[in-house]
Amino acid sequence: MIPHDELMNLLRKKISDRRFLRLIEVLITAPVIVGKETSSNVRGCPQGSILSPVLANIYLHHVIDEWFDEISRSHIHGRAEMVRYADDMVFTFQYPSEAKRFYKVLPKRLNKYGLELHEDKSQLIPAGHIAAMRANQSGKRLPTFNFLGFTCYWGKTRKGFWRLKFTSRKDRFAAKLKGLRDFLWKNLSTDKRQILNTVIRVIRGWINYHGISDNLETSWAVYLPKYANNL
Incomplete structure (x- = not known):
């Protein structure tokens, strides 16, 4: 969770309006009320x-973006992107040695600013078309990783790349x-048009986000017919 002191010190370097800064400070440091107890709030931003x-x-942006931009130009050999x-x-490196070195330094950078690396959600894995090709030649596949609701993996295009x-x-x-199935079961007596509009809205929202070419043969095209009778 973000320490309020560190955040306010950073904002003071970028914002000169003291009244605006004071308003932000009041908003993020408001006491937390749980039941009848009130506790001080020195870390994190209000949820919602x-x-x-x-x-x-x-x-x-200060802790990660600016820092990575600096070290990628001055300390990292080869290409490095974020x-x-x-x-x-997600961080990518041209050389495995640089990736391993960065993976050791990143937790220290985060700890310096009161943040922590989620070890259970972080991993150091091989990537790239060359690594994918070599793994395929030995009958293996590169590890996958999850990012923003998608599972990312290395595969071939129709042209073989x-x-x-x-x-x-x-x-x-x-x-x-x-969630859709539970909603339908709980609203069996609700007007069908209202239910249909809700379902369409949910499906449309999912498709708008997940409707990419790699999903063409999966997601709704394959799974919906399978589960349609169970909804």
């Missing part, structure tokens, strides 16, 4: 607040189907 994602992104959305991040592919996470898809 529209301000929280913005503040978290500002903080991580993709970050909120607190989900290796590239990173994406498919919807099976556990998320199963959870979405279960």
Whole structure:
């Protein structure tokens, strides 16, 4: 969780309006009330607040983005790239030795700013079309990883080229189907048009996010007919 002192020190370097800074400080340090007990709040941003994602992104931009941009130019050999959305991040390196070195340094960088690396959600894996081709030649496949609701894996295109592919996470898809089924069971007496509109809205939202070419032969095209009779 983000330490308030570190966050405010960073904001003071970028914002000169003291009244605005004070307003932010009041919002993020508001006491936490659980039942009849009130406790002080010195870390983290209020859940559900529209301000929280913005503040978290500002903080991580300094802690991760700017730092990685600096070390990738001055300390890392070969190509190094990063993709970050909120607190989900993927780092890629040309050389395995640089990836291993970075993996050791990253927790120290996070700890310096009051953050922690989720060991159970983090992994160091081989990647790239050359690694995928070599693994395939030995009858193996490269490890997959999850990112933003997708399972990422290396596969071949129709022309035989290796590239990173994406498919919807099976556990998320199963959870979405279960949610729809539970909704239908709980609303058996509800107006059918209202139920249909809700289901269409959920399906449309899923397709808008997951409707990518790698999902063409999976997701709704394959799974929905299978589960349609169970909804």
